[in-house]
Amino acid sequence: KEKLMSKLSIPKVIGHRGAKAYAPENTLASIHTAADLGVEWVEVDVKLTRDGVAVLFHDEELERCTGAPGLVADIDFQDLRELDAGSWFGESFTGEKIPTLEEALDVILDRNLGVNLEIKPCPGREVETTEVMLDVATRIWPDELPPPLISSFQHVSLEAALDMMPEWPRGLLMEEHMSNWRDIAEYLDAATINIDGRKVTQDQIEAYLELRKPILAYTINDPQKARELMRWGVDSVFSDNPDLILEAVQLKH
Ligand code: G3P
Ligand code: MG
Secondary structure, eight states: OOOOOTTOOOOSEEEETTTTTTSOTTSHHHHHHHHHTTOSEEEEEEEEOTTOOEEEOOOSBSHHHHOOOSBGGGSOHHHHTTSOSSTTTOGGGTTOOOOBHHHHHHHHHHTTOEEEEEEOOOTTOHHHHHHHHHHHHHHHSOTTSOOOEEEESOHHHHHHHHHHOTTSOEEEEOSSOOTTHHHHHHHTTOSEEEEETTTOOHHHHHHHHTTOSOEEEEOOOOHHHHHHHHHHTOOEEEESSHHHHHHHTTOOO
């Protein structure tokens, strides 16, 4: 299947929030685990603390991954750092911290991984989150490496990324199929189409394929489903258990 991948070379399997099935999501341990499993890229979620520090975290609420009450948007970094982001997942991860974006990128580079940075802004901070994230990431990421893929469900965040760092590729994340997806993809100059692989239909994929950009599907933990999506034309899947998917698509080294 010929595709215009340009400089973008995205592996078939991307570790979701690191390797979410095996380690507490969006922690340094999770990134290391993904690397240990032979994954080439990881996806992580980036948001800001109240005082504007870019950290890896998925939810608005602290509760699920730390046991603490309240919102990420309402806590300062210094206090967030006191929280245990590991023991909810397993005793052996006790003491794992919520990492800063900077710490995460250092590990990602150390482990020779590529990365999809998903901008996951707290409501109202769509532009600011992009700005801080790109400030940090452009400072750390070496020019000679393929750049991170920047994605978001918040198209305002992607618009800010287009303004600030047009040469870093953007992935248009969609929760649902949108009838105007093509206009949005063109407006944001999207390099990839990132869709919910659990909901997408083969017809929708046929339409996305016309754009001739890589199609990435989240979050696929069933190896058979991954194979089906790839038969339909999906290029890459995000997975919590990337090792099982790697095995199924016979890419395991
Ligand atoms: O970027 C793919 C996937 O991570 C999007 O959904 O909620 O897991 O961030 P979510
Ligand atoms: Mg995500």
